[in-house]
């Protein structure tokens with residue numbers, strides 16, 4: 001009987017894993033499904049705990065053209081007046097197709113600042129391209145926000 005229950009638990013666990021595998025992967029390429037990864041930040045059900053998580057969620061927001069999320073996770077001091085307009089007018093031209101995190105420094109749960117260097121791939125008018133950026137992040141009212149490009 002004990003063996004039977006054990007097998008049943010394994011079957012139930014496998015069913016759970018398979019169900020998750022069938023969900024679409026998160027565009028940020030974390031290996032998680034979108035619903036268990038960046039969607040939790042996009043819907044506001046949780047907050048990114050690290051600068052890298054915020055960076056990934058912003059990449060996915062670019063991918064999905066979530067303009068409000070991108071505006072809301074930019075530091076107010078660095079929010080350009082035309083940023084929203086720029087995002088809305090270019091969202092159909094760019095298809096963000098991949099993300100690779102090169103390095104991170106600070107930006108942990110305990111930090112107030114952090115940096116993430118990454119390469120984002122895109123397709124623009126059928127032309128493939130990539131951009132490397134070294135982004136700086138800060139806390140604003142306790143939450144991670146994008147600050148600027150370090151260059």
Ligand SMILES: [Zn+2]
Nearest residue numbers: 026028037038
């Ligand atoms: Zn994600």
